[in-house]
Amino acid sequence: MMVFLALQLACVHSPQVAPPVSQPLSLQELREVSLPSVALLYGHNAEGKLNFGSGILLPEENLLLTNWHVVESQKETWVMLYDPARETFTALDGGVSRVIRESGGPAYRGHVIKSDIINDLALVELEASGLDWPKVTIRETPAMPGEQVWALGHPASNVWSFTRGVVSAVHRGTVQHDASINGGNSGGPLMDMQGRIIGVNTLKQLKAQGRVVDGIGYARPMELAAPLYDEDASLVLDT
Numbered sequence: 001m002m003v004f005l006a007l008q009l010a011c012v013h014s015p016q017v018a019p020p021v022s023q024p025l026s027l028q029e030l031r032e033v034s035l036p037s038v039a040l041l042y043g044h045n046a047e048g049k050l051n052f053g054s055g056i057l058l059p060e061e062n063l064l065l066t067n068w069h070v071v072e073s074q075k076e077t078w079v080m081l082y083d084p085a086r087e088t089f090t091a092l093d094g095g096v097s098r099v100i101r102e103s104g105g106p107a108y109r110g111h112v113i114k115s116d117i118i119n120d121l122a123l124v125e126l127e128a129s130g131l132d133w134p135k136v137t138i139r140e141t142p143a144m145p146g147e148q149v150w151a152l153g154h155p156a157s158n159v160w161s162f163t164r165g166v167v168s169a170v171h172r173g174t175v176q177h178d179a180s181i182n183g184g185n186s187g188g189p190l191m192d193m194q195g196r197i198i199g200v201n202t203l204k205q206l207k208a209q210g211r212v213v214d215g216i217g218y219a220r221p222m223e224l225a226a227p228l229y230d231e232d233a234s235l236v237l238d239t
Contacts, residue, residue, distance in 0.1 A: 025194060030193065033195035034152055034189070035162070037057045037197065038056065038057070039055035039079050040054065040080040041053050041055045042080070043074030043077045044076075045075065052070075053153070053184060053185075054152070054153035054154055054184065055079065055187050055188070057134060060229060063123060063124070063125055064079065064123070065123060065225055066121075066186075067120050068116070068120045068121060069120055070122070071112055078107040079107060079108045079124070080099075080100070080107045080108075081106075086099070088160065095157025095158065096184070109127035111124065111125050114229075121224075121228060123229055138196065138197045138222050139222070143170055149190050149191060149192060149198070150193075151190055151201050151217065151219075154185070155180070155185045157184060163179045165178040165215075170221075175190060175219040176218055178216065179217060180215075181201050186201065187200060187201070188201050199222060202218055203218045204216070
């Protein structure tokens with residue numbers, strides 16, 4: 001049974017504490033650590049159109065975090081996990097559709113078990129067993145303005161790719177950053193330079209006062225999403 005958490009915008013005035021000092025990973029190390037934490041979620045809507053986005057593998061096996069709008073219209077949700085040996089394609093050569101059709105390998109059924117529609121978040125459980133579930137780390141400290149971050153996902157049908165930027169600002173319930181994100185990044189992780197997850201990429205600002213806007217993306221911080229998957233997480237309502 002699907003459980004809806006009717007949350008008001010909940011976040012979250014965590015104190016601005018700098019993350020622990022540790023050695024940043026090299027770009028290659030960051031890639032190897034980060035990409036296995038990203039899943040491809042896809043399915044068709046009632047009109048038969050393919051809808052896809054990203055998902056974050058959580059420390060709890062078989063649980064993924066994504067955006068509600070990624071799974072909302074899918075009649076069935078399928079989840080493909082990262083495989084470095086899989087042949088992939090850019091949007092120029094068929095993108096997600098071709099990966100699914102020609103080289104997708106195993107895909108697992110996913111079921112939404114909890115959702116926070118107001119904040120556009122959903123918890124998905126995989127219908128699978130015995131998976132080689134990667135170890136992922138969710139950072140306990142909030143994002144800091146000015147720190148470097150990475151956005152991972154499947155932007156514009158270019159699967160398992162990532163971009164780099166900085167945290168532009170931290171607002172109530174939102175991490176603003178300038179790492180390039182596009183359709184397909186939705187539900188994917190925003191990570192720090194140690195490969196720790198700090199947010200769920202949710203939205204890109206496209207226009208302001210009739211003008212195209214570049215470099216403004218928004219992620220929901222993990223402390224906002226935590227009540228979906230952590231029974232001990234505190235929930236602070238925005239009244």
